[in-house]
């Protein structure tokens with residue numbers, strides 16, 4: 001199966017379009033990553049995000065991912081995760097594909113063991129706090145953020161449900177489904 005290089009973000013360098021480009025399987029020591037001002041510019045295939053499978057109309061395509069770490073003046077450790085792409089979701093009305101432009105940028109404060117969790121009232125809305133993990137699976141973090149950003153019931157602005165079609169034409173909605181699933 002050929003990976004569509006066209007769908008990989010243009011800013012990726014040629015070296016980064018290799019097999020090792022995927023961030024799946026990447027595990028970081030989160031505090032070390034922040035301390036060392038780490039930067040990861042990668043991508044992830046939609047088919048590598050199993051928890052998204054139910055929402056997607058198609059698993060072809062990739063999301064670009066950039067993970068950055070730093071420590072601020074107060075010694076707090078941070079991660080910033082930026083995710084972008086155009087996943088095709090499954091329309092809840094006609095079950096066809098509906099493109100959803102995704103542009104996520106989340107800042108996560110790393111809370112080390114024994115360190116106080118930030119007061120909810122004090123943390124600004126654009127930031128979240130997570131436990132500093134010595135073996136942080138970046139892929140689960142990506143899945144969490146993408147799931148939060150996707151609409152619960154994606155729909156085309158205008159489309160007909162297969163049921164409505166079936167009522168008019170007297171055909172089974174399952175036949176309409178089968179037709180839709182054929183690519």
Ligand SMILES: [Zn+2]
Nearest residue numbers: 091094156159
């Ligand atoms: Zn639709």
